[in-house]
Amino acid sequence: MRDVSIIGIGQTAVAEHWDKSIRDLAVEAAQAARRDAGIERVDALYVGNMLSGELAGQENLATVIADAAGLLPVEAIKIEAACASGGAALRAAALGVAAGAHEYALVVGVEKMTDYLTDGVTAALAMAADADYEAGHGISFAALNAMLMRRYMHEHKARHEDFAPFSINSHRNAARNPFAMYRQEITAEDFAASPIVADPINILDSAGICDGAAALLIAPSAEARKTRRPPVRIAASAVATDTVALAERRDPLVWQSVADSARLAYAQAKLGPKDIDLFEVHDAFTIVSVLSLEACGFADRGSALKLAAEGRIGLDGDIPICTLGGLKGRGHPVGASGAYQIVEVVQQLRGEAGAAQVKDARVGMAQSVGGSGSVTVTHILQV
Amino acid sequence: MKTAAEVGIAGYGAYIPRPRIATRAIARAWGRDEGGRLPVREKSVPSPDEDTVTMAIEAARGAVARAGCDPGRIRAVWVGTESKPYAVKPGGTIVAEAIGATPWVSAADLEFACKAGSEAMQAALAFVGSGMAPYALAIGMDAAQSKPGDHLEFTAAAGGAAFLFGPPEEALARVEASTSYVTDTPDFFRKQHMHYPEHGHRFTGEPSYFTHSRGASRGLLEALGRRATDYRWAVFHQPNPKFMRRIAAEMGFTEAQIAPGAVVDHIGNTYSGASLLGLAGILDVAAEGDRIFFCSYGSGAGSDAFSLVVTRRLAEVRDRAPLVGDYIKRRQPIEDYGEYLRIARKVRLL
Amino acid sequence: MELPRYHRMRGTLYRLEGSACRKCAHRIFPPRPVCPRCKAQELEPMAFSGRGTLYSFTRVLQPPRGFTNLGTYSVGMVRLDEGPMVSAQIADADGTELQIGMPVEMVTRKLKDAEEHGFILYGYKFRPRLRAAGA
Secondary structure (H helix, E strand, C coil): CCCEEEEEEEECCCECCCCCCHHHHHHHHHHHHHHHHCCCCCCEEEEECCCHHHHCCCCCHHHHHHHHCCCCCCEEEEECECECHHHHHHHHHHHHHHCCCCCCEEEEEEEECCCCCHHHHHHHHHHHCCCCCCHHHCCCHHHHHHHHHHHHHHHHCCCHHHHHHHHHHHHHHHCCCCCCCCCCCCCHHHHHHCCEEECCEEHHHECCCCEEEEEEEEEECCCHHHCCCCCEEEEEEEEEECCCCHHHCCCCCCCHHHHHHHHHHHHHHCCCHHHCCEEECCCCEHHHHHHHHHHCCCCCCCCHHHHHHCCCCCCCCCCCECCCCHHHHHCCCHHHHHHHHHHHHHHHHHCCCHHHCCCCCCEEEEEEEECCCCEEEEEEEEC | CCCCCCCEEEEEEEECCCEEEEHHHHHHHCCCCCCCCCCCCEEECCCCCCCHHHHHHHHHHHHHHHHCCCHHHEEEEEEECCCCCCCCCCCHHHHHHHHCCCCCCEEEEECECECHHHHHHHHHHHHHHCCCCCEEEEEEEEECCCCCCCHHHHCECEEEEEEEEECHHHCCEEEEEEEEEEEEECCEECCCCCCCCEECHHHHHHHHHHHHHHHHHHHHHHHHCCCHHHCCEEEECCCCHHHHHHHHHHCCCCHHHHHHHCCHHHHCECHHHHHHHHHHHHHCCCCCCCEEEEECCECEEEEEEEEEEECCHHHHHHHHCCCHHHHHHCCEEECCHHHHHHHCCCCCCC | CCHHHHHHCHHHHHHCEEEEECCCCCEECCCCCCCCCCCCCCEEEEECCCEEEEEEEEEECCCCCCCHHHCCEEEEEEEECCCCEEEEEECCCCCCCCCCCCEEEEEEEEEECCCHHHCCEEEEEEEECCCCCCC
16 A cells, blocks of 8 residues: 555635535635645545535535536545545545555545525434434434533533633634634633533534535655645544444443544554644534543543643643634534544644644644544544 | 123223413413403313324323233224324324234224213223123323313313223223213314314203213113212213213212312313223222222213222232322423413414 | 334334344344344344433424424433433423433324324333333
């Protein structure tokens, strides 16, 4: 297998894009990534997307985007792994390049959510849960995470306000990211006053509905020297799965697919949690950050809240997370989020993160989680 | 009417939904005198996720639990109701499926205004008494309908009960005899596609409720050569506390005999469920050897009367399911008429 | 949900039927084709008692499409007495009376009554246990 690097990145602002369609967004990010690399050639297109069928009435999406971007007759496929679709698309593309099937593969994560009414989006997102045994009972994604959060608070004697630092951190970092959607800093008071979605989860615990696309051009590392920008090596790429229904886990507070994919990624990269300079966590809800940090070995069970309380997750902390806003601050266009995370890690490792730059960043981890911890994609990037 | 072979009630179960609205709130909403005399203090209302079928399932489970029999041997599930969730499609099949009685079972919904439940009881009694079935389940259940603003709205309530008929050796009460008294008397009706029933106001009294309740009661007492004093307990159909007490007194029953079955006083009129719920309330307190007199009434019109004798088994199985009193005590007060309209699904979201 | 799919699930929805593994006796809800513990495929249907305790709960204030006519509602995860855990709506509860660890029991309620073609979907929910000595 060949070593693979990311040679170009592109993204649209995460926003309510009332004047842009799903293909407009995808093409904008795709062209930006090719420009960034200074490479026109694309041998294969991998599109990470969760909901185009449901929210845009469009499947066969990769062909639609290949066509719109002027890439025909290139091989094009859509990769769907719920909210982890963006990360999974990179994984698939990287395998293709590593195996020698392609030289230049383009990954586009895209989601267009705002065309739909909120109750429709809520129902669509719940398709990542078990249709018969969760979504079919009116149990929304927020509700699944709220039940985890309440249980966590019960087992670890935590208060809701203990989760505030995660949201505050994401918003603070988003304020330094021109592509982020929620660029206003928030306070603990704002967090406490935020309206409840599914108790104890409030609006500021949750990533919002939005539109966006992010793209990555990848190539064998041996070719990467020819590109315009410094290449960033994919040191690890790993996927793991768990039961789709939360209730069927032995212990719902142990996110085993997160732990398993991180373990596989650490092994591939021959690195451990202490070697990671920054971690793009899938903070769809604050409780997800907590469970992920614990599953990935950055905190012992029940102690991730302490990590945040001690300020260790900030840009100058020992494990900066969500450095450009995360899902909460940048926004969570679900199938695109995994691709945004990779774009942001590349920005950090290239030293292009501006006011959000993590000093001396050499190793970054990005992790996108689909369902309530049922599928997890972990990438470790290195310069 | 007596069956060829002896038949007993092997199990019974009740159900009353949790929400309750004070009749004062209804009076206030319609500009009536809320300080004046209202027929009952409050009435039960189904939760938004409840209907006649869900309530029948719970009552049926109670009956099966008390009987302790294999539900696969129940040969009939008959639901008497005037609030079928489907105009066409049986609710009885859903109940039968839920309790595990399918597929070797007869299932249907019966309609005879408020006596559809006792109609089901009589059919179940005959089904078992003829030897066609070891067990047959009869349910009377309603999410009672009333036109907003109509005086029926003060009493139209939700609930009912289920009775599992079976062999005499498993009886918690043996059935002595039953009779029906029916004429064509159009005191209350609802046509297809009408949302709410219409009724004949004063006509629902003497020519309807009283004539038929009296006819069936006298018929059964005379056939058995009995008087009210031969019974420990009695239950009548209870559209309101006044009618029930008037017919009971006329037939010679005292307040003490009807009190445990006077469920209307607490939750209102549950239509097809009303007399059955009253009987369940009496079984909750009755002792071995007690005789129970039962008489339903349904508009249209007719009454079914039953004479029962309690066995020792009643006390042994009573605690296997909630008592009527447990359901009465379990209350979720509805604050105002607006919330009532939402909970009772009288305002619909398109 | 589509009619044939609803019909296929009636044992689970109406009677809380899951699976029991003939090889390792593991009890599973909802039913599965392969035992997650011993990987055997010799599974048989098993109806659960419907009694359990509340593992966690929340109140859905922003219902998904198809559930908006309930207003808001409570949902929970229930540890069944026989072992498995199940997620479901919690009936007869406005949320304030719920507590982790409290005993609950299965009831059958309307899950949806505005399905395509207008049919009513009945299924299991749980509620705070009515009577400790109930059968």
